[in-house]
Amino acid sequence: MHKTDATHDPNRTSWVESANDPATDFPIQNLPLGVFCRKDEDEEEASVGIAIGDQVLDIALLAREGLLEDLEDEDEEIEGALDSPDLSALFCAGPEIRQMLRERICELLTAGNDEINGKKKLRKAALLPMSGVRMLLPAQIGDYTDFYASIHHATNVGSMFRPENPLLPNYKWVPIGYHGRASTIVVSGTPIRRPNGQIKAEDDTPPVYAPSQRLDYEMEVGFFVGLGNELGVACSVDAAEEDIAGLVLVNDWSARDIQKWEYQPLGPFLSKSFATTISPWVVTMEALRPFRCPAFTRPDGDPRPLAYLDSEHNEHSGGVDLTVEVYLASAAMREQGTAPVRLSRGSMREMYWTIAQMLAHHTSNGCEMMPGDLIATGTVSGPNRENRGCLLELTWDGPGQPVTARTPIELPTGEKRVFLADGDEIIMRGYCERDGYRRIGFGECRGVIVPAEKLS
Amino acid sequence: MHKTDATHDPNRTSWVESANDPATDFPIQNLPLGVFCRKDEDEEEASVGIAIGDQVLDIALLAREGLLEDLEDEDEEIEGALDSPDLSALFCAGPEIRQMLRERICELLTAGNDEINGKKKLRKAALLPMSGVRMLLPAQIGDYTDFYASIHHATNVGSMFRPENPLLPNYKWVPIGYHGRASTIVVSGTPIRRPNGQIKAEDDTPPVYAPSQRLDYEMEVGFFVGLGNELGVACSVDAAEEDIAGLVLVNDWSARDIQKWEYQPLGPFLSKSFATTISPWVVTMEALRPFRCPAFTRPDGDPRPLAYLDSEHNEHSGGVDLTVEVYLASAAMREQGTAPVRLSRGSMREMYWTIAQMLAHHTSNGCEMMPGDLIATGTVSGPNRENRGCLLELTWDGPGQPVTARTPIELPTGEKRVFLADGDEIIMRGYCERDGYRRIGFGECRGVIVPAEKLS
Secondary structure, eight states, X not given: OOOOOGGXXXXXOBSXXXXXXXXXXXXXXXXXXXXXXXXXXXXXXXXXXXXXXXXXXXXXXXXXXXXXXXXHHHOTTHHHHHTSSSTHHHHHTOHHHHHHHHHHHHHHHBTTOOTTTTOHHHHHHXXXXXXXXXXXXXXXXXXXXXXXXXXXXXXXXXXXXXXXXXXXXXXXXXOOXXXXXXXXXXXXXXXEEOXXXXXXXXSXXXXXXXXOSOEEOOEEEEEEEOSOOOTTOOOOHHHHHHTEEEXXXXXXXXXXXXXHHHOTTTOOOHHHHTOEEEXXXXXXXXXXXXXXXXXXXXXXXXXXXXXXXXXXHHHHHOEEOOEEEEEEEOHHHXXXXXXXXXXXXXXXXXXXXXXXXXXXXXXXXXXXXXXXXXXXXXXXXXSSGGGOOSHHHHTBOOTTSXXXXXXXXXOTTSOEESSOOTTOEEEEEEEEOOTTSOOEEEEEEEEEEEOOOOOO | OOXXXXXXXXXXXXXXXXXXXTTOSOOTTTOOEEEEEETTSOGGGOEEXXXXXXXXXXXXXXXXXXXTHHHHXXXXXXXXXXXXXXXXXXXXXXXXXXXXXXHHHHHHHBTTOOTTTTOHHHHHHHEEEGGGEEEEOSSOOSOEEEEOOBHHHHHHHHHHHOTTOOSOTTTTTSOOEEEOOSTTEEETTOOEEOOEEEEOOSSSSOOEEEEOSOEEOOEEEEEEEOSOOOTTOOOOHHHHHHTEXXXXXXXXXXXXXXXXXXXXXXXXXXXXXXXXXXXXXXXXXXXXXXXXXXXXXXXXXXXXXXXXXOOHHHHHHOEEOOEEEEEEEOHHHHHHTOOOEEEEEEEGGGBSSOHHHHHHHHHTTOOOOOTTOEEEOOOOOOSSGGGOOSHHHHTBOOTTSOSSOBOOEEOTTSOEESSOOTTOEEEEEEEEOOTTSOOEEEEEEEEEEEOOOOOO
């Protein structure tokens, strides 16, 4: 199902020197898609770009210069898609066209190819240093859905609030998810304002409207939907797999005190909707082919997924061997020039449900998915403490321990954190590694906490 | 706060004869906004229109003909808004502009005015019988949120699932809401396919993926957001009141069996996201001025809303005296020519939270609202059985009675219903009446249940 090809050849190098640096997230084997504008330009001038080393290649410009004519011959709509400041149309075009684009860009960027590199003026116009561009959201996101697919996360959170019954009976049958807020999805680098909200102490005092004191992040992975489905027509797991365009990192910022008071009976609402940050580069499913892996191995005794969620292909290669990491830098650390400290490292291999199962489940009632819809996995947590993808889990002492007795994280400055302080920056990273292949990365998903809006 | 003016004069008549019929929902005092296309035209030719009697007035055409020049002089962007097949731009323009449009259309349609009526060719082009047009969604809805604002509904539903603790402790403090699915909001008249989904019997058998057997409607009212707010900046209740553009009827179709199995811990998801129907005509807040009323009177002992949800204006006139009714017509009834039977009648006066409180709460964490966002109230239920806005409540025998022991509704054909059958049509209606003012109505919000997608 996920055959690799010449674009994955680890020995291929690029004439863009920085792409050959072993530490880069963006070697020629990656070629993630994004939307950018030049720093001195208006957002209305935004273009589709591809990351290569520390540079951005302007794809819209290549199309205008006639370098992508073969693709345009193949699919008439691709011209409009390449010229749009939104990747939805390219997601919608399907995996074959994206693979053709990948192959062509790979060819253009390979060491020795002179179609861009040999034309000084074109090269200068089409290849821009990342430091000279501003990344925008990759697509206008119509609907955003957040799943809850890590059984480790669900069990940890369940243990805190329902120690006698941590995992609800539906968990191993239903990929649990809920609708999120699309309008407040922001791109990496956007400052995150601490939300005000209703908070209720444990005692008998009334709730107050005040800044959240338990601000948290959640390390998640998001995927963009391609063509989508027609209203009323469900999508199989295998069809869903073919309709996922690519992945981004997602920080599902969460205000735990607001969440605790508001979430019953209809689920989290304002505790999440103040902001969700995503990384700007969409790593395509074509780039991820070498890193697909079997779905999570269900422990003995766990039920087999119902037929509409089951597929042999999915079981063998529905997983993604993606490692994700969370770092924190406090304002004091940044002032002192101290490097961000790693809080956790987890793997998408640990998710109980695959992304194809999530998408198939989402359409199983006939719900219409649209190009550019974003679906996130929920917090990526693993079996060990170091794998926990949010502070709610990370500073908790584990099953049997009270939710309130938390062990702070100590920072290199001596500062301590149970939840986030103003000025803290959360930096998420993700990468795929496998013997015989070039490591590819996701870039960063960053956000600094700024103080809450003053209450009058 | 809600002064009436000459456009509300009950004695005003129109040269459009059907608008003077006492039974019409659309007298000259109403003038609701919608988006329509001619039946023989493509959706891409859609225009903004206004309902008048049994006719639709093409507003985009009036603008092109120069009849709305005074408005265009007032606000440069209004020309684009009037020429758009989406009401968002008009919502965004604010209450003053909408009031000017209302006054001008009122003038043009008043008996004796010849600016349209006197020009046969213009009249024929601009005034179309409703039977000759197709109504579309009034706006491209970015985000959709559903509240839970009827305390009667929350208490009834809570009694079924938590008899010892029907109303959760947060209810009287927090306007409870959750994110809904925007992509599956459809306009009145769209057939509703019965969803398939995971259903779990009470016994020990595993869940099955099958057509829902407990398909229900929920009678709600929705409101469209105007300009919205900036990310991170909350909106006061009074500012929220000014930023609500108008109301529609909403049917929040619900599959109760899917809902029961999936909803913990993150709330309803696929049990609701298969479809939500809205009525096509947006009754503006300007038209509703005579029908504003005090907010719900909180029983003695209930807390006063926290300051960010409190306002004297809101308390005096934050309510809307809107009556809503639900009718059912089975396939057999339609075949026999039997009129739809009324299932319930309720009032928006009974909502514990006002629409301004809902919007203010939604922005209280800094969540960005966008022009065209839709917010619904949740099921409008009142204190008596006849006021219950969904079958889940209506066929339940009340507190202390088991959820499973339900009393079916008997239809004139002898058919019985506990939940909806294929072929059933649900028709929602809404209207405002007050002594000294002309009754105005919302038109209809209709949907017929069609059989579930066949499982392979």
